Amino acid sequence: MAQIASIAQIGDYAEQAITLRGWLYHKREKGKLIFLILRDGSGYIQGVVFEPEVAPETFEAAKALSQESSLIVRGTVRADERAPGGYELSVQDIQPVQIAEEYPITPKEHGIGFLMEQRHLWVRSSKQHALLRLRAEIEAACQEYLNERGFVRFDTPILTPCAAEGTSNLFSTQYFDLGPAYLAQTGQLYVEAGMMAYGKVYCFGPTFRAEKSKTRRHLTEFWMIEPEMAFYDHEDNLKLQEEYLSYIVQRCLERRAEDLEVLERDLDVLRRVQPPFPRITYDEVVELVARHYHEVEGCTPLDWGDDLGAPHEALVSQRYDKPVFVTHYPTQAKAFYMEPHPERPEVSLCADLLAPEGYGEIIGGSQRIHDAELLAQRIVEWGLRLEDYGWYVDLRRYGSVPHSGFGMGIERVVAWIAGIHHIRETIPFPRMLYRIYP
Numbered sequence: 001m002a003q004i005a006s007i008a009q010i011g012d013y014a015e016q017a018i019t020l021r022g023w024l025y026h027k028r029e030k031g032k033l034i035f036l037i038l039r040d041g042s043g044y045i046q047g048v049v050f051e052p053e054v055a056p057e058t059f060e061a062a063k064a065l066s067q068e069s070s071l072i073v074r075g076t077v078r079a080d081e082r083a084p085g086g087y088e089l090s091v092q093d094i095q096p097v098q099i100a101e102e103y104p105i106t107p108k109e110h111g112i113g114f115l116m117e118q119r120h121l122w123v124r125s126s127k128q129h130a131l132l133r134l135r136a137e138i139e140a141a142c143q144e145y146l147n148e149r150g151f152v153r154f155d156t157p158i159l160t161p162c163a164a165e166g167t168s169n170l171f172s173t174q175y176f177d178l179g180p181a182y183l184a185q186t187g188q189l190y191v192e193a194g195m196m197a198y199g200k201v202y203c204f205g206p207t208f209r210a211e212k213s214k215t216r217r218h219l220t221e222f223w224m225i226e227p228e229m230a231f232y233d234h235e236d237n238l239k240l241q242e243e244y245l246s247y248i249v250q251r252c253l254e255r256r257a258e259d260l261e262v263l264e265r266d267l268d269v270l271r272r273v274q275p276p277f278p279r280i281t282y283d284e285v286v287e288l289v290a291r292h293y294h295e296v297e298g299c300t301p302l303d304w305g306d307d308l309g310a311p312h313e314a315l316v317s318q319r320y321d322k323p324v325f326v327t328h329y330p331t332q333a334k335a336f337y338m339e340p341h342p343e344r345p346e347v348s349l350c351a352d353l354l355a356p357e358g359y360g361e362i363i364g365g366s367q368r369i370h371d372a373e374l375l376a377q378r379i380v381e382w383g384l385r386l387e388d389y390g391w392y393v394d395l396r397r398y399g400s401v402p403h404s405g406f407g408m409g410i411e412r413v414v415a416w417i418a419g420i421h422h423i424r425e426t427i428p429f430p431r432m433l434y435r436i437y438p
């Protein structure tokens with residue numbers, strides 16, 4: 001058998017006989033010619049079957065192939081300027097592995113509901129394929145950046161005894177005789193324990209929120225990466241975030257240009273993502289919204305103290321051509337663990353990073369309260385049970401240090417980098433209010 005080649009590396013085999021193992025993406029017949037678009041997961045290539053040059057069984061086998069049939073093909077790689085990718089395969093032999101039943105997803109238009117039901121197959125389609133490979137690159141980039149800078153990955157539990165990001169969106173389950181357990185909304189509290197052990201850590205995994213909202217940017221199960229750094233203040237935290245996101249975006253441009261092309265992404269927007277990022281305070285946002293709310297559909301003036309909604313974020317982010325930090329939110333609008341501003345305790349040392357083009361929040365982060373007493377007081381004020389958080393307050397009793405961290409939602413980052421409207425396509429199997437199949 002000739003050398004097994006992958007389509008991504010096909011250029012290494014010009015004018016050589018190779019074996020390809022994969023699937024039939026598309027087929028076109030024209031007299032004595034059959035054109036097979038083959039895919040093997042790494043790319044696409046056109047195979048040409050020319051009746052006078054192959055055995056009759058081979059031509060018959062090509063004729064019998066249906067869309068998505070699996071097959072092993074032998075042929076010779078030909079450089080061809082007109083071919084997408086620059087190469088074509090002149091097919092000599094076809095060995096079908098399985099002739100696919102009539103494939104439900106055809107090149108014609110399908111509705112989103114249908115495609116979501118067929119998600120297990122839809123991930124093979126070229127746009128979805130590009131999008132999820134881009135996701136894999138982003139996931140690799142966001143870990144490698146940290147690994148190369150002395151961060152230690154510190155895995156945090158998914159089954160947890162108490163809330164960390166509000167109590168209204170918890171998924172719960174009975175945990176043997178120990179009462180309810182909740183699916184983690186964040187790994188942050190636990191990653192803070194790791195931070196005190198290693199200095200710089202991150203957790204990366206699925207997080208869960210029983211969000212009853214049906215928006216284009218909410219999933220009930222999403223992946224979050226959460227770095228946490230000892231001795232970092234609010235300012236250090238923002239610096240790291242802008243370096244981090246810029247690295248991720250530039251790396252996608254370098255390594256996944258093909259996928260971004262399939263996705264028809266405007267690359268100029270991405271090229272601009274370089275530090276520093278603009279900043280605006282929450283107070284300035286309130287004024288901005290008061291003046292301009294009528295410019296954005298569904299936008300209403302903000303009462304000081306309210307958290308921003310999607311229309312407010314859209315209004316802010318539309319004014320910048322780079323991601324923008326909104327800083328110093330009202331303490332009451334955010335989580336209990338945020339360090340208050342030293343001169344204005346009614347606002348916190350926190351920031352959300354909003355992506356441009358109306359994508360809105362992709363990162364939430366803050367400096368954390370490092371004083372045990374203040375933290376305990378906040379837990380009670382936020383209506384939580386102090387005894388549930390004993391270990392977390394403990395972290396402030398044994399060598400407490402100022403520290404900061406942030407959480408970046410992978411699906412929202414993928415949606416923005418890819419220029420995809422709805423985040424349901426950015427994860428292989430999305431979980432939403434009305435979807436748990438497949």
Ligand code: 4AD
Nearest residue numbers: 186188218219222226362363364365405406407409
């Ligand atoms: O702003 P959030 O709630 O912050 C935290 O969970 C902190 N504990 C993070 C930290 O400081 N370590 O969530 C962080 C990010 C958001 O900016 C958003 O990108 C994403 O998580 N996110 C969601 N993504 C998809 N669907 C949802 N329902 C999301 N909720 C938050």
Ligand code: MG
Nearest residue numbers: 352361363364
């Ligand atoms: Mg947030």
